Amino acid sequence: MNNFDLAVPVLSRGKHRNPRKGACFMEFASYLAGEPWSDHPACTHPLLAGVARDVNDCTTDAGRSRLAPLIPSVIGLTPEDPHVVPRVTARCIQQALPVVSQERQYILAVALLVGEKHLAALDGRPLDDVEPDSLAVLESVPSATKWARSFTARARRGTPDFARRTAPRAVSCAVEGISQACVPNPDERLYNLLTAAIEESKLWMPAPVQTPTRQEAVEVR
Known part of the structure; x- marks a missing residue:
């Protein structure tokens, strides 16, 4: 080639x-x-790359x-901020939760709530505080959300390996769920999921270092 x-x-x-x-x-x-x-x-x-691989494999040949x-x-999207993993995971779940099968809704609702706890801890908010976009999508699937809240409340306390295990599995579940959902446009939804993950990742890239111009350097002196 x-x-x-x-x-x-x-x-x-x-x-x-x-x-x-x-x-x-x-x-x-x-x-x-x-x-x-x-x-x-x-x-x-790594998580964004996983999203891309999953979307690539679950999109039809015609839509790929x-x-x-x-x-x-x-390329070059390698943010190190700890917000990246739970936020990218949330964006993927938000795209999938309303349309995937009920079984997957239960799994994704749990993952979303766990991720939201991580975000709340990072931001210094109460651990039961859920961001508006996630809250809205959880309210769209009340049965799954009720079960997920009960499950997470009973879950053994500790620090689950969210970044290395929960997040990649949740992302794959979301992507596969959309590809198998009874919706007329799964390829479009998968495309939107990937673009949402990319845009979220961009938000957490460090700001570029600004090199002062010669005039600015003179003024500082």
Whole structure:
């Protein structure tokens, strides 16, 4: 495969040994970033990369080409702020919760409430304080939310590994749930989920360092 072929990517499901075998979303990202060929490149936050892989695999063949223009936007998105994981997870669950199966609603409602507790702790808010967007989507599925609140209240106390276990599993559950939901436009919903995750990740990137101009430097003196 030559450089022109890679410049106009044709995405396919799964992991590929090399470009000649095809490529998924994150494998093309690794190529564009100048990294070794991989679907787990260092150029993208691990959770966001997981969202992209899941969306790539769960989108239909007909709809997957629409994802290709988003590939450059994930390169360099490696925010380290602890808010990133629970917020990206929340954005994915918010997109999925109203439309996925009831079984998945119970799982996602629990994950959302746990993530909201993490956010509340980070912000110094009461642990039962839920941000408005999450509260609205939880209120749209009252049965699942009632069960999830009861479950989390009974859950053994401790510090679950939210970033490494709960968040990736919740994201995969959300993406798969949308792809299997009885809705007329799952590909559109998956596209919106990925763009929401990308935009949320951008919000937590550190501000670029501003180099003072010569005139500003003179004025400081």
